[in-house]
Amino acid sequence: MAKYFDVHPDNPQPRSIGQVVAIVRDGGLVAYPTDSCFALGCQLGNKDGIDRIRQIRHLGDDHHFTLxxxxxxxxxxxxxxxxxxxxxxKAATPGSYTFILPATKEVPRRLLHPKRKTVGVRIPAHTVAQAILTELGEPLVSSTLLLPGEEEPMTQGWEIKETLDHAIDAVVDSGECGTEPTTVIDFSQGEAEIVRRGAGDPTRFE
Known part of the structure; x- marks a missing residue:
């Protein structure tokens, strides 16, 4: 069963954040809020966690995970x-943007796009997400919490807990989250290509 953390949106309780991070470090998979919508996240080297995200979302090998x-x-x-x-x-971060860029050798191969050796990166403007990342001290491997066959991500923590209780290890709830995923900009070829229009204003990259 997934542990449920009710976290204050503006002043996240350090004890709760510490417990969430301990679960991540112990190989857990968590659902957490961002400035666009809920996401699934695990530690960078967590192969099992990454496989579980693929299973939950029915993702193929060509899916771009986000750091x-x-x-x-x-x-x-x-x-x-x-x-x-x-x-x-830099001018667009933090914010609701994901950038696809060539990866460095720090990124595990299983996270890369198989043909292009690229990875998605983003910096969220969300107090709770930032608290988790600060305590963790490294990126979270993440993917939007959008279930197969659904058009919009889930917005309620209790609903996520109910639906994915045996598939994930923790739900971090700081109130209702948005439904619009990030705007995705592909810079891997040098020029900005808007791959998905979402929560971030894409006009600055057009």
């Missing part, structure tokens, strides 16, 4: 960014 990072310095360890892209991406 959800605390800040720009952390993001820069995992993707290759030139000076022009640096300014463009």
């Amino acid at each position: 959800v990072c605390r800040d720009f310095a952390q993001l820069g360890q995992f993707v290759q960014i030139n000076n022009a892209l640096f300014r463009s991406i």
